[in-house]
Amino acid sequence: MNSNRRMSGDYPLKQLDANNLPPRFDKRRSSLLKRTSLAPSGARLLNSSQATLSSVKSRKSLPFVESSAQSHKRKLSGNETINKRLSMAIPDDPRPIRSHQYQEKMRNDIFAYLQNNGFEQIHPLRPETLLKPTQKDILFMFRFLFLEIDPNIRFSDSIENDIYQFLKVFEYPYEIPSRTQLSAVGPTKWPIVMSILHWLVSTAAEFPSLPEITFNGFDEEKLIRAIEDNPPVTETATNLHISYIITSAALHSLDNNGLESFELVDRSFDSIQGAIDKLTYKVDSINHEVVDLAKIASEIEDYQNRNDVLDSDLERIEEFIVAVNSAIERSKAIISKKSPALQQINDEIENLKTVSRQLTFELESKGTSEAEIKKLSTSVNSLESKVSGMKAECRSLETVIEEKLESVKTSFGYFQSSVKSYSDRLRAILEECNPADSARYASLQLLDCPESYEEQVPILPNFQYAEFSGRLNELRLELEETVFNKSQTLDNVNGEVSLLQEQIQTNRKDIEQLEIQIKTEEARLKEDRDKKTRESNELATRTNSIKNETRSLISQTKSLVQEIAEMKAKIVKHYDGFIKDLAEEFKEDWIIADTFVEYANSLDRSIQSSLFNALNEISSVIDQQERMLGL
Template sequence: MERGRLSRAAVSRQSDLPMRVQDSNRTSMVYTTPQSKHSFGKLNVPKPPSVTSERRTSFFGARRTSGASMPRNSTMSGFGGTEKIKDARPLHDKSFVQQCIRQLHEFLSEQGYPGTLSSKTLQSPSTKEFVKMFEFIYRQLDPTFEMPNSKVEEEVPAMLKAIRYPFVLSKCSMYSVGAPHTWPQALGALMWLIDNVKIYWSLNKQELLFSDFCEESDNIEEGVEYNKLFLDYTAGSYSKFMQGEDSFEDEDETFLTKLKKLYNVDEALLASMEEKHQILSSEVERLEKESHTDRLMTKRMEKVKLQADLKKLQSYRSSLETFKANLENKASELADELETTVGHLESLKHESDELQQLLKNQKFTPADVERINREKRELQQTIARLSKSLEDAEQHKWNEEIALAKVKEKAELKVAEYHKLARKLKMIPQSAENACGHDFEIRPFECGSGSMVQHKTQTQILLRKLISDVEEENSRLANSKLSLDESCEQVNSNIMDKSNDLKQLREQIRKLDEHLDGGMQELAREEQEWAVEVDTAENHLKLLEKKVNCGYDEAVQQLKAAQQQYHLVLQETNEERRIVANNLASAFTTAANHLAVSEKAQEDLHARVQRICSKAVEEDESTIQKMREILKSMAHKDS
């Protein structure tokens, strides 16, 4: 765990170092969205400043200065410069734009976007919809963010510039975001912001993985001691860098040593953990080589694709069936009209034959023929005039019928409303609770206008008596009456729309009468084609279902084999753990026994040494006493 913390610190240090040589590999990224700079292993999401804010500060809080006091030019000025970077993404490629639209739709759908989402809306959204999507995505980074209500066209480019969007989104383009020449740039900005959100989420997940490094919820890496060490290291390295040095090995070694002391790093434990990691990595590689490829996952992907194809085929088949039903209905209607037209034509032919036969049997003089022709012309004029008046009368009749149908429908709605309210009030039928033996039911088609008025008067008199008892219910019924009036108006508008549609359908029927023969032939040909396509689709559907079932059975078998292998490996691992635990227990027992034996041997040795020392002291005392006696005897002899 300490090693992971140090590696994160090292990565954050390397990300802060300025680049002296431009990376050539970055220019090859064509189909990727540029990412923003991150420091200290976390996404930098500052609050969006105002539009008029133009001051820039350095890493240490002071404004950047340049002049003779600077020993060398800093290469880090490229991050805050105003140089425009060319966007390498193919934003004018229709396939790339469609791919970005699909990714945007998936992201908004997965995160629960509150607005309405559709492919048509994302093809050319309005400025209001773009601002809503931008605000929703930005809130994934900053949940407290709120979009201002005024000057949105200026705030969005300023916010993108504040979070270091590498390309320019002009203010003019915000007034017409859905235009074909401005929507790809705005879409690219949204995709870049989505990439930042995903990076931010991944970094938060990494912090959760290493959240148990510190005790009692005290994060040392963000504490005062770590910040002091890091600032000292950064200041020293940067001062040497400004003096012309390019290597900082001494500073790196000193910084790592201080970090190890700060985090109490046990190098022996790190080495053992690294050795264990290498063993486990080799074991994982061996298991991966044995399992070769994950065929279960490929089969699952194939199953998902086949299920998607199956759904598409089913939807296509249902659309074909509906289209076929519509065509059959139209064909039946046309066949009925054709039969009526043919019958009328036959009657006209029969009448014409009779007239021709009558003409052949009669003999006319030229005066009779001239008179007949004159009468014929007069009759034709009369027929034309009468046919015109007949058409006008039919049109007037049709309009009157429509008006009568509307009035009738309104009356029926009113009567239905009245009956509904009367049933709710328990006034219908005559034996109801609130009817009091009176018949409140209205039968408009069984009585005349006079009896209707009389019935209405009687009903009103009876209702006035009931109103005094049900004033509270009357207010509730008045509210319901308002809602029903609105629905009645809606129904009337729908009737007008349907009447217009009916006129259009009559015009279409007239056109279809002119092209009946060609339509019938085309219909027969299309029916044959649709029948062939339906048979082909059904055969393909059966083949796909067979393949899906076979692949699913094989995938299930492979899953069972993998589960068996997993249980076997788990048993082996548990057995190895048990053996290691037993070995450690035996080693600890042996060490404890050896320690007890060593302590007992030391106690015996100490007692033996004490005995030897006491015996030696006694012998030395007796020897000294003897020498004293000899000296005394010698002194007596000399005297």
């Protein structure tokens, strides 16, 4: 119908209705960012847009395009910095990056921009984050700023490689760090990386200052001057901006019904893509939480291993208790061996008394004088008193030994009951941590993500002008013939969109339930972990207490041995005095004196041998206990 008039250079652009433009044309940044991507993944669109610009410049059927392109080219040719930029060497960075004052300024600018433009990540952004950021924080900031400059950028699996490539495409004016340096940013490299982020912030802040794009009273020369006075980032971006304005004006000449159809499809798919992006972000967050749960499960496994070690320690303690009980039985045997020796001493004392009475009777029968008898009686009484003293000391020794034995029995009984309680408590904990319950800590099975959709946007012409003109005529006729079919197709698309939205809502509810389940499981695991930690600490404290009690018992046993040794020394001393007294009293009758001395020596050897054997056995038991405790 009016295709020739619409595509000719005499088309009255001032008659275009701005109210029928797509909603994106009302935003400053959308004219450049929402259609053509500067990223490597959008290289085909970039080349095709430049080819379209070159084709439009070479056609004389659009006078206003020819004049604007020539004017723009002529003005850019005067800018030697832009034309020679690729051929020049990378200049030195004049910014004082190592200055603390300049670093503080960069941090404030970056923080203000990110906070004002809705930067989001797993944890909230704080000024302290820019002092010592993590590698994940740095990658999140790069990704956000690249999307601020070009929302159509698509990232690969290696975002460090994407950062390097995108900085080259955006013509970063200074030296770009290598991929290896970007993959591990340390404290020394952080000021350099922060300067790149600051440059991206400054670049992203320039885009909202681009002139408003309207087609009412379209003034090409005014638009070119405005762009050159406040150009976008690079010459490439400026050319793309101009090319897009021209091709958008041509596309606007299509019938409003066709544009509205494309706008409806575009908005529908934009809303779907936004919902899918949010869902993908939530799924990524859940994956991070699942990784944290796996770490918690690993900690629980380590705790189980430590409990196994405690179980082996418990078995060793039980073996030690058996050894202690055996030592107690041996101590009883030693005491039982000692009792006959004490009884033998008492019998020998009674025999001495009998011999003394017999000697007194013999002396009286021989007619010994009364003075001599009194003297002998006094000597005998003295001997009897000494014997009584020795007998009393023996009883005292026996009493002390029995008391010490009872004390040892009581202490070891308490020790045995404490260890049994410790054993029961530890076994209860081990039963609670039974590996059979490990299914509770198994990895969670995430819901499948909804099927992804390819981005569909209105297609810009990417071919030569002749093909472009013919295709527009064909498209106009096709739109006029199939408008009814298109409306039905849009109804079907709307139905599919509704189904997709319902599916997204269902998936969102499933994800919320999964988040609640994960939080509940985390709280329960944390409570169990804290409980097991407290019980382990109590068990460790009790074990140390038992060890201290055992050491105390060993010390008491050593003291008992020392007391027995001292008693032995006293007995030996008394026997020596007794022998001397016998020798003094019967020095005139050497037969009686020799008999008493020989008998006393044999008795002394018997007692010393018994005490020596008992002390050796007790010392061996103490040494064995100390080795078992590792003292």
